[in-house]
Amino acid sequence: MIDLHTHTFMSDGTLPPSEVIRRAALAGYEAVALTDHVDAANLEAVISALIRVCQVANRHGAIYAIPGVEITYVPPPFIAETAAAARRLGAQIVVVHGETLTEPVEEGTNRAAIEAGVEILAHPGLISDEDAALAAARGVALEITTRRGHAYTNGHVAVLARRFGARIVIDNDAHTPGDILSQAFSDRIARGAGLTPAELAAARGNSRELVARIRRRTGSE
Numbered sequence: 001m002i003d004l005h006t007h008t009f010m011s012d013g014t015l016p017p018s019e020v021i022r023r024a025a026l027a028g029y030e031a032v033a034l035t036d037h038v039d040a041a042n043l044e045a046v047i048s049a050l051i052r053v054c055q056v057a058n059r060h061g062a063i064y065a066i067p068g069v070e071i072t073y074v075p076p077p078f079i080a081e082t083a084a085a086a087r088r089l090g091a092q093i094v095v096v097h098g099e100t101l102t103e104p105v106e107e108g109t110n111r112a113a114i115e116a117g118v119e120i121l122a123h124p125g126l127i128s129d130e131d132a133a134l135a136a137a138r139g140v141a142l143e144i145t146t147r148r149g150h151a152y153t154n155g156h157v158a159v160l161a162r163r164f165g166a167r168i169v170i171d172n173d174a175h176t177p178g179d180i181l182s183q184a185f186s187d188r189i190a191r192g193a194g195l196t197p198a199e200l201a202a203a204r205g206n207s208r209e210l211v212a213r214i215r216r217r218t219g220s221e
Contacts, residue, residue, distance in 0.1 A: 068093035098124035
């Protein structure tokens, strides 16, 4: 079990980063990414704090912890430069808050995130055919989410990912202890979105591949 999209009290989560990591480890996760909401106001502070916490957790060795960000409500023309800045500051995974139905995310955010080459486009809502095809071509993973509200369009995301060959990952978008789901329950939500057993296995494999790529890049294999 791997979760590449979680939140701590560094943004709008309820738990300190160390507790998110500990609870994920107890739930049987092998890796977790801390991806708090960022924009120009808090980018540096969040990344530097999460790097420190993840370094401690990784020395402890119970679970592999990844410092990252979720770029949120940044105007589309500035997403690419924000993603680049996040990487320079040490974020090992960049997620963008996609055009979910439940929040007023600016139109064009999905396309800007894909063009920026981020790792994951979170809860992309009613993503267009053109953007799903571009995500497939650019290797940007589309998220199936277990989070209430954002999950409304999981079925649509699954259909377009299948049609255009886009990668899928399955994440909790955890904000509270109750959001850190077991793999069995997370799998049921993914199956409810229409993923076949083979597609579910492939999605889990995509998360493992992302983590392996990060570990190679950081020399932490």
